[in-house]
Amino acid sequence: MAEIRGLREAVADLIRDGDTVAMEGFTHLIPFAAAHEVIRQGITDLTLVRMTPDVIYDQLIGAGLARKLVFSWGGNPGVGSLHRFRDAVENGWPRPLELDEHSHAGMANRYAAGASRLPFALLNGYRGSDLGRRTTTLSTIDCPFTGQELAAVAAVNPDVTVIHAQQADRDGNVQLWGLAGVQKEAVLAAERVLVTVEELVEVLEPRPGGVVLPGWVVDAVAWVPGGAHPSYAAGYSERDNDYYREWDRVSRDRDVFQQWLKECVTG
Amino acid sequence: MAEIRGLREAVADLIRDGDTVAMEGFTHLIPFAAAHEVIRQGITDLTLVRMTPDVIYDQLIGAGLARKLVFSWGGNPGVGSLHRFRDAVENGWPRPLELDEHSHAGMANRYAAGASRLPFALLNGYRGSDLGRRTTTLSTIDCPFTGQELAAVAAVNPDVTVIHAQQADRDGNVQLWGLAGVQKEAVLAAERVLVTVEELVEVLEPRPGGVVLPGWVVDAVAWVPGGAHPSYAAGYSERDNDYYREWDRVSRDRDVFQQWLKECVTG
Amino acid sequence: MSDGPGRVGGDVLMAVGAARALVGARTCFVGIGLPSTAANLARRVHNPGLVLIYESGAIGAKPSRLPLSIGDGELADTADALVPVTEMFTYWLQGGRIDVGFLGAAQLDRYANINTTEVDRGPGRPRGRLPGAGGAPEIAAHCGEVLIAVRHSPRTFVERLDYVTTLGHGTGPGDRARHGLRGRGPVSVITDLGVLRPDPATAELILTEVHPGVTVGQVREATGWPLRTADRVGVTPPPSELELRELNALKSV
């Protein structure tokens, strides 16, 4: 059953060195505040899982906390490169970054398999792509009925999934709405779950498009208004597109990045 | 793009002798009116697909229109047996009924595979059950990563899926809410789609729990208020439990059933 | 057993017994009929936090009256979350999220394997057709544990199933593990005469409790195999006032 806890305490308790961590949210509801808390606590050697690493993982990678990245599209959406991600991959700075790289369809299916507690998922994908040459989590399988060859992708089961949602009630039941991404799958695939929320409410009113996660699949809820900034929480905030654009400048240079880290996160 | 049509015309146009037909709705939103129209038009040699055949397929089977039944639980919920189904299976009356029988989990996955245009779906199921001994649509497959043996079920792709929903707009966009069953999967797995609705509205207002099917995945929408009776449409009607109880008496005897057919459907 | 005045009916004893077995559960997968009665009774009397999950897609349903079908509107109206049926079976049931599953049976053998598909009615007669599997094979596979509620009769408690719809303990100890089944499987069979549980050593169902006024001999007579009993067969406490009152309230609303 979810406990309502402070962010610092919840992160310290649920996320450990060496964990496989998924912080999900497809552009919308990205749990930046929790990631910054991970940076402040210096939780390291993480395997980071996310369809779109986005600025949130660029920050964790730049901070030297990531050993491996499991992903499908590593850019700054609408802006360009993720420079910390590139620097780690191309130059091993501040440390080498192992990659397990898939397509979006493959990653979405990997989470779904994880949530379903199946060891793998099937999809019609990856045909003719070099993606399969470097990963051990992609294989093929023949349909026992038609003989058709399909792609098989290994399940993803994070040690911890962290998401940001709009609301939780006092029992830790969570509701998010708007673009729902793969959050439900990432939560249900994980061993432990932390949810940061914009608001604690007495009663969750069902919403159109609302995704409800019962408190008994969540370990901790932390009240962190604005915890998705610079991404957004529909109904609470707008996406800070300027931050995303400015990140291109901040992240391009190692020194500027480190200064940002000190000033805006660890300082 | 969905056309708004009369029920008689839509059924005549979309459902043909020999078709594989899914009429879905998990207790809620069962498209009885469309099934009765099928009986009136005498469309026959059907392969009927439904997780829970329910009274709706008991009626079609009793009317002699079904060649085969693909299903996972064939009872009258909360009441007892489906007598027309039993009579067809046990005694071949009014004609023999071929069975392709699965578990609920298997059937749900078969629809999902159909909607995903995959030839089969994986699940962890059927272990130790005799179900696999009589069907050609269940097999096993080994995980290429862990070696674990899993069940493989063949996709279901109906020629026609018929569902009942609460609302459609003039463009044939459909919204249903409440218990959503496997309707979305059954619709997206099918070649042709007919939706009967309680109400035609100018604008579909998004609802909590609402499932929206865009008009471009639907062939025809027919305005049939009460078209789910004796099942129900949340927000429009209550389940007619007395009808389900009374069906036990009506369906138990061949003559009483045939009289019912004449009086209530074909007459 | 009759339901005459002053006597407690078999279905009541089964419902009350099953409800008591839910004291420690967080989540329960509920079918219609007796399981729904028992689970709702448990929520009212023993375990107010019990989360009722109906395969129709309602998670955390809190019906005020007993639904006739698993798809009744009140289940949806009172649920914490509604999910599509595909998701219910993949993420929630197969995902191992459910502590206790409830099953009925047309036939049951000594290893708590279940037939709900068809029965042999003797030479010259077609096999009797039953509803079939429904959610049972995967409920028995994936729930943390399974309760079976069924009326006691030699036609139901049989030496050999006519069809294995759902695996309980298979052929005995270790067979669930050999099949790769995660949950503990059937942990008790609650009948109108008493309670049977698998012997930890052999996985065979043995009589551990009788209901008040029932003798071990009566249960043996109603069982189609040579029923073994626990060293000490207990007696279930009779339904309390509260249990009976709440059960009536559920049914009469």
Added chain:
Amino acid sequence: MSDGPGRVGGDVLMAVGAARALVGARTCFVGIGLPSTAANLARRVHNPGLVLIYESGAIGAKPSRLPLSIGDGELADTADALVPVTEMFTYWLQGGRIDVGFLGAAQLDRYANINTTEVDRGPGRPRGRLPGAGGAPEIAAHCGEVLIAVRHSPRTFVERLDYVTTLGHGTGPGDRARHGLRGRGPVSVITDLGVLRPDPATAELILTEVHPGVTVGQVREATGWPLRTADRVGVTPPPSELELRELNALKSV
């Protein structure tokens, strides 16, 4: 090409050309950047019924301004339906529900195979890391047809890809069928200089149209393989007043 006064910029020509290619489509899978611009322009000018589908889960989005990211709030607010990302890729994309997909490319070869993963930057330098696959491999596989929009340069239009992220026409005629790919694959490559289409006989991209004022020689120079041309290379009609006005309106809101 410069964007100086009186001249039409390359991105505008690409957006306008891509929008025109959507005249007959019912549904379009939209990525951010130029594809989103083109698809929204098409909806405003050529094809008001065009259904825009964003991989973030928005079906039938009708943004009034161009979103910076595929997850912008306005996409959700204006959509006919929102679906989870898993469902988007399984039921909708893999389900074959989408007529036209849009792709960009860091490198493209003569068979319209695409690299968006990494580029060789020469000896002594690590390979340059790009964003990766995203939705592209399955967009190219499952959409009815694929449009590619990319600026023309010999670094982009290469003899040989450094990495095959996404299969276009593979090694030539019949290769998509051999891979079991359902859709027609790339049907046109719209650049700032003109339009290339696969030769029906060889599946090799050939120049079929140039933009006004562009010569075939200029296109050849900007292409890293010996570019073949159609028997008659047409000239694309210049952007109309309406196209330019609506494009500006989309960008300036």
